[in-house]
Amino acid sequence: MKSVKKLMAAAGLVSVLFLSACISNNESSGSGGEEKLTIGTEATFAPFESMEGDKIVGFDADLLDAVMKEAGLDYEYENTGWDPMLVGVDDETLQAGMAGITITDERKETYDFSAPYFEATQVIAVPEGTDIQSAEDLQGMKIGVQNGTTGDEAAQKLVGENSSDLSKYDSSAATMMALQNGDVEAVVTDIAVAQHYVKNNPDANLTLVEDDENFDQEYYGMLLPKDSEYKEQIDEAIQTIMENGTYEEIYQEWFEGTPDIEALES
Numbered sequence: 356m357k358s359v360k361k362l363m364a365a366a367g368l369v370s371v372l373f374l375s376a377c378i379s380n381n382e383s384s385g386s387g388g389e390e391k392l393t394i395g396t397e398a399t400f401a402p403f404e405s406m407e408g409d410k411i412v413g414f415d416a417d418l419l420d421a422v423m424k425e426a427g428l429d430y431e432y433e434n435t436g437w438d439p440m441l442v443g444v445d446d447e448t449l450q451a452g453m454a455g456i457t458i459t460d461e462r463k464e465t466y467d468f469s470a471p472y473f474e475a476t477q478v479i480a481v482p483e484g485t486d487i488q489s490a491e492d493l494q495g496m497k498i499g500v501q502n503g504t505t506g507d508e509a510a511q512k513l514v515g516e517n518s519s520d521l522s523k524y525d526s527s528a529a530t531m532m533a534l535q536n537g538d539v540e541a542v543v544t545d546i547a548v549a550q551h552y553v554k555n556n557p558d559a560n561l562t563l564v565e566d567d568e569n570f571d572q573e574y575y576g577m578l579l580p581k582d583s584e585y586k587e588q589i590d591e592a593i594q595t596i597m598e599n600g601t602y603e604e605i606y607q608e609w610f611e612g613t614p615d616i617e618a619l620e621s
């Protein structure tokens with residue numbers, strides 16, 4: 356009798372292990388039976404999100420996974436592209452966007468955001484040897500930005516909304532390609548992404564110009580539909596993860612140093 360029970364317990368354990376092995380890393384199963392959230396992104400934005408085979412990897416992917424597990428929510432993380440993500444969260448075919456998205460007042464008119472989870476600012480990437488001291492020197496240069504991002508906005512402020520010198524691309528990767536091809540002379544983008552690119556592409560011979568007078572401090576949040584029913588659960592999960600050390604662990608997988616969690620929580 357005893358051994359039969361043991362056997363059954365062992366069989367149960369094996370099937371649980373088998374089932375959990377079947378669930379890919381970009382999906383998590385929370386408390387069963389609930390609906391599965393679809394979360395969009397633009398996955399050419401390393402180290403936050405990029406494709407590794409058919410899997411989205413990066414800080415955002417890991418943090419999202421931890422947050423959704425903590426919140427007990429099932430989800431699927433999908434590389435929708437930037438504009439479809441914004442449209443999808445607005446019309447609620449997507450339940451969220453996780454893409455290094457800056458919390459801005461303008462976006463808050465249309466969307467809700469989770470609690471902030473990362474600090475950022477814009478930076479200028481140029482070929483080494485370019486004569487540029489600050490963002491003001493961008494005047495008259497050919498600039499590349501990702502369409503509809505805070506980099507786009509910052510560049511518009513400097514050179515004018517309809518400047519023919521401003522080229523807009525659909526993805527973050529396309530801006531860096533344009534810079535490497537010489538289609539543009541400078542790219543305005545998020546600092547951690549630019550730093551990651553420079554470090555991992557030494558042959559591109561790029562250098563970064565910071566300018567905290569012209570570029571604001573930014574914070575990333577998960578993009579949510581207005582009045583999202585999940586906001587509270589997600590914010591609580593973010594807070595828990597920041598307090599229990601999980602956030603710091605994930606941070607250190609992707610970045611050097613220690614995160615300033617207090618700055619995010621205040």
Ligand code: ARG
Nearest residue numbers: 397400454456457504505527
């Ligand atoms: N932080 C910037 C913004 O919100 C750029 C985000 C771009 N993200 C991406 N996955 N391409 O506008």
